[in-house]
Structure formats: structure tokens, C-alpha cells
Amino acid sequence: MAEVFEGSPELVVVRNKQVIFKDYVNGYPKESDMVVTSDATVRLELPKNEDGQVLLKNLYLSCDPYMRGRMSKRLEGSYTPSFTPGLPISGYGVAKVLDSTHPKFNKGDLVSGITNWEEYSLIMNPESLIKIQQTDIPLSYYTGILGKLKLY
Numbered sequence: 001m002a003e004v005f006e007g008s009p010e011l012v013v014v015r016n017k018q019v020i021f022k023d024y025v026n027g028y029p030k031e032s033d034m035v036v037t038s039d040a041t042v043r044l045e046l047p048k049n050e051d052g053q054v055l056l057k058n059l060y061l062s063c064d065p066y067m068r069g070r071m072s073k074r075l076e077g078s079y080t081p082s083f084t085p086g087l088p089i090s091g092y093g094v095a096k097v098l099d100s101t102h103p104k105f106n107k108g109d110l111v112s113g114i115t116n117w118e119e120y121s122l123i124m125n126p127e128s129l130i131k132i133q134q135t136d137i138p139l140s141y142y143t144g145i146l147g148k149l150k151l152y
Contacts, residue, residue, distance in 0.1 A: 013044070016038070016040040016041055016118055016120050017038045018038075018088045019118070020034060021034060021085055022086075024085065025071040026072075044099065046100070053100070053122060054101075054105050055098045056095035056097060056115060056121045057119070057120055059093075061091060061115070062091050062093065063091065066080065070083045071083055087116075093143060094112050094140065094142045094143055095121065104131070111129040112129070112130050
């Protein structure tokens with residue numbers, strides 16, 4: 001459970017545990033190339049005057065072979081950009097919508113798509129998220145074959 005350290009019923013702010021990418025990697029990645037921190041905070045309610053955003057509670061995150069390439073400085077035009085040093089790592093995930101100002105998503109929806117390696121993710125352009133309809137299979141499957149190949 002997240003530590004609530006500020007707020008009232010109208011404004012709850014919590015710590016947001018994140019995996020931060022420290023710097024570009026030469027050779028094999030090591031644990032020291034990333035840092036786990038709880039320094040960031042997130043407000044658990046979106047401003048209602050900012051349309052098109054979704055606040056997620058990440059449930060499952062994937063770690064995939066293609067991510068190794070994103071840890072190196074890449075040339076322009078690569079099919080996927082490099083991770084940015086100092087920011088959370090991103091990848092496929094499964095999450096629950098905590099709040100939404102986007103018409104396609106409602107509080108409580110389960111979604112899959114690209115999220116950050118953090119407890120909570122604010123998605124500014126959620127058009128690439130896919131709402132999970134089938135919940136009679138393990139949700140973690142949506143970080144793998146069901147999610148990437150969109151077999152649902």
C-alpha cells in the first residue's frame with residue numbers, strides 16, 4: 001500500500017516508487033545501471049480541466065529482450081527510442097485506471113500497453129492503451145503474448 005504523506009480527501013498525494021535509468025549502457029546491463037527510488041510523488045486525482053489523461057496503478061510490468069537495445073544511445077530513426085537517463089524505464093504493462101479525463105477510459109478499467117516502471121503512471125496520450133475485456137485469464141499474460149500480439 002502506498003504511503004500517503006500529504007493531502008485531504010480532495011487531494012491525496014502519495015510516493016511513487018520508480019525504476020530510474022541512470023545512463024547509457026556499454027556491454028551487458030547491470031543492476032547499478034538503474035536505481036529504485038521513492039522520491040517522486042503523484043496526485044491520485046487528475047485535474048478535471050485537462051482532458052485526455054489517464055492515471056494508472058501498474059499491476060504487472062514486462063522485461064523484454066528489446067529493452068536491452070533501448071539502454072544504448074541509438075541513432076535517429078530507430079524503430080524504438082533509447083531510454084532517457086534520469087527518467088523511469090518504460091515497457092509493456094498491465095494497469096488499473098485510477099482516474100481518467102479521457103472518454104475511452106473509466107475508473108476501474110484494466111488496460112495494457114506502454115507504461116513506466118513505476119507504481120503509478122500518468123499517461124498523457126492514452127490512445128495506444130488497450131482496454132482488457134477478458135479477465136478470466138491471468139492478467140500477467142497481457143504483458144506477453146496476449147498484449148504484444150493483441151490476441152484479445
